[in-house]
Amino acid sequence: MPEQESTAPEDFSRKMIDILNYGALNLAVGIGYRTGLFDAMDACSAPQTAEAVAREAGMNRRYVEEWLGVMCTGGIVTLTTREDGTAEYLLPRSHADILTRRAGSGNLGVYAQEIPLLTLCAMEKVLDGFRTGEGVPYADYPKFQAFMTELANAKHRQVLIDLFLPTVDGGRMAARLQKGIRVCDLGCGEGVALTLMAAAFPASRFTGIDMDPEVIRIAESAAAEAGLDNARFLVRDAAALGNGDEFENAFDYITAFDAIHDQREPLAALKSVRRMLPPGGCFSMIDIDAGSAHQDNMAHPMGPFLYTVSLMHCMPVGLADNGAGLGMMWGREKAVALLSRAGFDAVEVVEMPHDPFNIHYFCRK
Incomplete structure (x- = not known):
């Protein structure tokens, strides 16, 4: 270049x-x-x-x-x-x-809250991190978690059921969901994506997993209010699941929406995903579409914004407790390599016309 x-x-x-x-x-x-x-x-x-x-x-x-x-x-x-x-x-x-809020999946106004909110939550601790190298715990971003739910509402409500799921595995996944399968949403947050899926596919069973007890409490309340008896939420660390426990081979389909890059142990989390799937099980990892090197992102239309969000949240959260600190802009090359190291030998990288800023990594065990 x-x-x-x-x-x-x-x-x-x-x-x-x-x-x-x-x-x-x-x-x-x-x-x-x-x-x-x-x-x-x-x-x-x-x-x-x-x-x-x-x-x-x-x-x-x-x-x-x-x-x-x-x-x-x-x-x-x-x-x-x-x-x-x-x-x-x-x-x-x-x-x-x-x-405006009516903009749905085309809503860019919602993102304008992100940098001011992250500054409020974490500015001083991120500045400390420049000297110490230490991360910032997930619990230090309570107001940001509510924002992420608002963002998930803006992103998922119009596209998840009608546009994304019908494209997964050539349309076969939507048919399986209609018939009834076991689904897990890893890093579910306040449960927006999972409750939407549970409402749309009542024959399937859904489990949301997140390590933050507060967001799980909110997710449980929302599911109860919606009368969803096919959804449950659990406080768990994704890096330690499926190794001879109740989660081994427990799910036919696992999703992770912008969640893996925040993990302290992303490789361990991806190995957990593979253990939780039976042979033939599928995994959809949706993450930011970027290159893994700075020079690969020079023409990215939102490069400065996304790197700043990563600097203020994704990377320090991932660095907490001596974590990997992948950051939001880890990119296609690192993502495919990490999925391969986790044991997924066939990774399909699928672009999504309805979401030009994210990419779908589709894996089958």
Whole structure:
């Protein structure tokens, strides 16, 4: 790969100004998403005053007014001025299609919360890690776990049942789920994906596994509220399952959605997955699509964002207790190699048209 050309000082100064502006916009967009201001503006077809926007959202006018200053100077909302000088604001439909909760799987607004939240949770401990090399325990990210559930809702509700599962194993997996099989979701978090599957395939039995007791409690509550008697949730460490215990050969299909790269012992976790599958069992590992080397990701459209999320969460969580610290951007090469070391001798790498930022590693025992 050719070396990058150096940037002229005046050009880099412009770039730094852009960085400062876009960093500020990320924070303000995250605020707009979390408070529901974007959803409130989306409900208005005509430009509104700051007072009207605040009233629609149930927010304080002065705070909303200042926030709108960020939004209009940043090009997120449009600004028009009445003859009397009163400013009015409109969230264009094309912007709302990406920023609001109704955007479903195309929702990018939800991600704007991620960097500010990770900064709040872990900034000081990550800074310490630069000196000590130590990781940050999973338990230090309680607010982030709730965000991950919100993210899972945005990603899974529109695509998991209707778009992803019908493609697995050439459509055969969906047919097996309809008939009734044993399924495990590893690193299930608050159980969004598992409860969606359990509701869609009542003949199958589902087990969610996570090492965080709090998220398991939330998952159990959600499943009970939905009346799902074919779903259970267990607090377990994925790195120590299936070796002569109740989980050996216990599942016909195992899923892991963006979970393996967070493991302290990812190889041990993947070996557990293989032990938990009987001959013919299948494993779907969905993870970020990237290369394993920095030079392979220079053209990645979200490279800086994803590396930052990894720096602030995925890598330090994986480093805790002398863990491997894979990080989110471990990439295809490392993923395929690790799956092979775990005993999966045939790994199919499947691109997903409905999710261009993730890749599906499909394995059969």
